[in-house]
Structures are given as C-alpha cells and as structure tokens.
Amino acid sequence: MALPPTGPRTLVAGVGNIFLGDDGFGVEVARLLAREALPGGVEVADVGVRGVHLAYQLLDGYDTLVLVDAVERGGEPGTLYVIDAAAPGSRMPAGAVPLDGHRMSPDAVLALLDTLCAGTGAKAPGRTLVVGCEPATVEEGIGLSPPVAAAVPEAVRMVTELVHSEAVV
Numbered sequence: 556m557a558l559p560p561t562g563p564r565t566l567v568a569g570v571g572n573i574f575l576g577d578d579g580f581g582v583e584v585a586r587l588l589a590r591e592a593l594p595g596g597v598e599v600a601d602v603g604v605r606g607v608h609l610a611y612q613l614l615d616g617y618d619t620l621v622l623v624d625a626v627e628r629g630g631e632p633g634t635l636y637v638i639d640a641a642a643p644g645s646r647m648p649a650g651a652v653p654l655d656g657h658r659m660s661p662d663a664v665l666a667l668l669d670t671l672c673a674g675t676g677a678k679a680p681g682r683t684l685v686v687g688c689e690p691a692t693v694e695e696g697i698g699l700s701p702p703v704a705a706a707v708p709e710a711v712r713m714v715t716e717l718v719h720s721e722a723v724v
Contacts, residue, residue, distance in 0.1 A: 562594075562595065562596050563596055563618040563619065563721060564596045564597075564598075564616065564617045564618050564619075565594075565596060565597045565598070565617060565618065565619040565620070565621065565718050565721050566597075566598050566600060566612065566613065566617045566619070566620050566621070566680070567585065567588060567597065567598070567599045567600070567621045567623065567714055567718060568581075568585070568600050568602045568609055568620065568621070568622050568623065569581035569582045569583070569584050569585025569586070569588075569599070569600070569601050569602060569603075569623045569624075570582070570602050570603070570604075570606070570609075570622055570623065570624040571603065571604070571624055571625055572603065572604050573603070573697060574695060574696075574697060575693045575694065575695060575696070576690070576691075576692040576693050576694055576695075576696045576697075576698065576699065576700060577625050577632070577688070577690030577691055577692055577693055577699055577700050577703040578625050578690065578693045579625075579697075579698075579699060580623070580624065580625045580688045580690065580699060580703055580706075580707070580710075581602075581622070581623040581624040581625065582601050582602075582603055583699060583704075583707055584623045584686070584707055584710045584711055584714065585599055585600065585601040585602075585623060586601060587707065587708075587711050588711055588714055588715070589601075591711065591715055593715065593718055593719075594718060594719060597718045600612070606664040606667075607664075607667070609664050610664050610667040610668045610671060611671070613668050613679065613680060614668075614671060614672070614675060614677040616677070616678065617680045618680060618681055618682065618721070619680055619681065619682045619683070619684070619718075619721045620680040620682070620683045620684070621683075621684045621685075621686060621714060621717055621718065621721075622640075622683065622684070622685045622686070623685075623686045623687075623710065623714060624685060624686075624687055624688075625687065625688055625689075625690040625693065625703070626638070626685065626687030626688065626689065626690075627689065627690060628687070628689060629689075630689040631689060631702070632689050632690060632691035632700060632702040632703060633688065633689060633691070633700075633702030633703050633705055633706040634688070634689040634706075635686065635687070635688050635689075635706055635709060635710055635713060636685070636686070636687045636688075636689075637684060637685070637686055637687075637713065637717070638684065638685040638687060639682075639683075639684055640665065640683035640684065640685060641682065641683065665679075665683065682721070684717060686710055686713055686714050686717070688703055688706050688710060689703075690703060691703060
C-alpha cells in the first residue's frame with residue numbers, strides 16, 4: 556500500500572475534446588506530461604470531456620489544480636496563457652454556469668465543485684491555475700492545428716515549472 560504524499564497535492568488536468576481540433580490541446584499536453592519526472596504529490600489526469608469526474612476527483616483534497624485547456628482570449632493561435640482562476644473576474648458565479656453532465660466546461664466544473672464542497676464539507680483546491688492555448692479551430696476533426704501543436708512543448712515546460720513551484724509552497 557502506497558503512503559499518501561506528505562507535502563502539497565497538485566492535480567494537473569488536461570481538458571478537451573480530441574474530436575474538435577485544437578480543443579484537444581489539454582489532452583495532448585497531459586499525455587506528454589505523464590512522461591515527465593514531476594514532484595511527489597503531483598498527479599496528471601487526461602480528463603478529456605469528463606468534467607463531472609474531475610469535479611468529484613477534486614473532492615479528494617488537492618491544494619492546487621492546474622487545468623490545461625484551449626482558451627479563446629483573442630490572441631494569435633498558439634498563444635499560451637497562465638490564468639489565475641482566483642483573480643477577480645476570472646471565475647463565473649455558480650448560478651451563472653449551466654450544469655450539463657455532457658458538456659462540462661472548466662467554468663462549470665469549478666461551479667459544480669463549489670456546490671459539491673458546500674454539500675459535503677470537502678475543501679476545494681486553494682489555488683486554481685489554467686494553462687491555456689489560443690485555438691486556431693475547434694471544428695470537427697482530429698489533430699491540432701500547426702500553431703497549437705507547436706505550442707505543446709512550451710506548455711509542457713510551463714506546467715512543469717508551475718508544479719515544481721507549487722510543490723514547495
């Protein structure tokens with residue numbers, strides 16, 4: 556039986572739909588991160604489109620959540636962002652996000668998590684970061700566009716840096 560980690564726990568969750576072009580960005584980054592040497596207490600999960608599962612997994616008690624996803628912010632395709640979900644205006648209130656078990660965006664997952672924590676007494680991660688990439692296309696099709704595919708190695712490096720810094724918090 557493995558002992559639980561003694562330090563901070565971090566979950567890195569790759570989010571997205573691989574059948575919608577660049578929406579598969581988070582899944583691809585998670586796939587590559589699973590091969591990296593990461594600090595103890597860091598778990599990498601390919602969540603894909605299973606947002607409800609992510610919300611329930613977070614009830615297990617993580618200090619930090621790092622979501623990796625395609626995010627549209629108006630930049631050039633392939634532009635990477637690190638977004639602190641605790642920053643003012645970065646999260647939608649729970650009532651403003653429709654909860655649909657078949658289409659759980661990160662906003663909906665976080666809203667559901669807040670509701671689940673209130674009902675169970677569990678504690679949500681103290682810090683939520685999003686490593687996002689500006690998509691070129693989220694139309695039906697398998698495979699990332701060239702600018703988003705080119706951003707994947709840098710996103711892996713960014714997430715690796717983030718989890719190393721979170722491990723010493």
